[in-house]
Amino acid sequence: MEELTADSITLQMLKEARDTVMSSPLGVINTPMIPWCQTTLPLHVPSNIHLKLENMQKTGSFKIRGVANQFARKSREGILVTMSAGNYGKSFAYASKHYGSKGKVVMPETAPMSRSLLIQSFGIEVERVPTSCLIDVVSRCVQEDKMTFLHSYNDLDLIAGHASIGFEILEVVPDPDVVVVCCGGGGLLAGVAAVIKLSGLEKTRVYGVEPKGACTMYRSFIEKKPVGMDSKSIASGLAPPFAGALPYALCKKYVEEIVLVTDEEIISAVSILYRAGLVVEPSGSAAFAAVINNMIPDIMGKKVVVILTGGNIGKDELTSFPD
Structure with a gap:
């Protein structure tokens, strides 16, 4: 896997993976994209924001x-x-x-x-x-x-499968200005960013969002190589021990920046989404948390896509969060 480079990933390769994913007997669905303005979610910055609801995906996540x-x-x-x-x-x-x-x-x-x-x-x-x-x-x-x-994020086939979300985003919003994606090991962020940039949308800004206590990709960007850390976060799905080598290479090539959110901001985001009728787990809420806390620059009046990546949260977890 480490022998692969970002330059070896082609749009045709990702399109073939999308066809494989959507014809899979596992029942993967094309999840809804809904305009923020059609929800009861608060919006402090006037923007044309769409939410990609991967919390409604088969098995509850992307x-x-x-x-x-x-x-x-x-x-x-x-x-x-x-x-x-x-x-x-x-x-x-x-x-x-x-x-x-x-x-x-x-x-x-x-x-x-x-x-x-x-x-x-x-x-x-x-x-x-x-x-x-x-x-x-x-x-x-x-x-x-x-x-x-089977690696859960540092794997070409996995990244190519996750990239199918990027194609679905572009079917609804063909020319987004900004796309905001949760980042753990980086497989989803790498796949979505690759689709967007290889589709010719060089001006689209793609941001990854990590918890401050589990910021392996953020640190990898700083050190210019994949690094590990003792990751700790309420968003356990975004807290791998290290960033993947291939995801890092793709993110470095195609992602604008990695921004960080606190566990408190993630918990608040889960509660805000829940009150609006959207059940999203902490790991799936980080990108949303970044937007509502004004972590993403220059989105006023822009076309923005935010991916809600998963909804696997139990009653025991939900009841522990503030109303």
């Missing part, structure tokens, strides 16, 4: 898109292993059950227990470990137990 492309293109023989805080793991488990594959998900201890139980309900083994140990445990599974590793 992750099924990348998984659909991975499972279509990779061998499913033997036992598969991956690492995930929840959403990728859920999609991985769903796909494994559909295809009759055996699998294991290595999860950070910080992930909600409800997500572990959900993944296990698909017949997939779950091992919870400290975030800093995720890759070591996966390596042990590969080397000692001969499992096949």
Whole structure:
């Protein structure tokens, strides 16, 4: 994977992946895009903003898109292993059950227990470990137990599958001025940004949004290489131990900037969305949090797209957030 470069990713490659994703037996859907003005959400800056509702996607998040492309293109023989805080793991488990594959998900201890139980309900083994140990445990599974590793963000097939969102955005808003995307390991951000820029929209500004306590891509931009950190955030899906090498290369080439939001701003965003009838988890709310807290520059009067990436949040989590 590290041998691939950003320049080797073509628009045709991403279009073929989109066709694979949308014809997948896993049932991926073209999620709605709704104008902000048709919601009860507060808007402090007059802009033409659309929300891409991936919280309504099959399995509750965009992750099924990348998984659909991975499972279509990779061998499913033997036992598969991956690492995930929840959403990728859920999609991985769903796909494994559909295809009759055996699998294991290595999860950070910080992930909600409800997500572990959900993944296990698909017949997939779950091992919870400290975030800093995720890759070591996966390596042990590969080397000692001969499992096949599917990466949850640093994988070309995964990124190409996630890129299908970019094509759907351009079908509704053909010439956006700004696109705002949540960023964890960077797979979604890389795929969406690549579609937009390779489609000839050089003037469109693409922003990634990370939690301040889990800003691996932000730090990677500063250090000019993929870096890791002891990530901690209420948005566990945006807190991988390191930024992916291929996502970093694509983001560095196509993304304007990485902006940071606090856990408090994310929690507030979840509550604001919920009061407007939109169930969005913390990891899926970061891009929205950046917009409502004026973190994205120069959006007044502009055409803006904000992706709400997932809605997998339990009642126990929702009730812990302020009204």
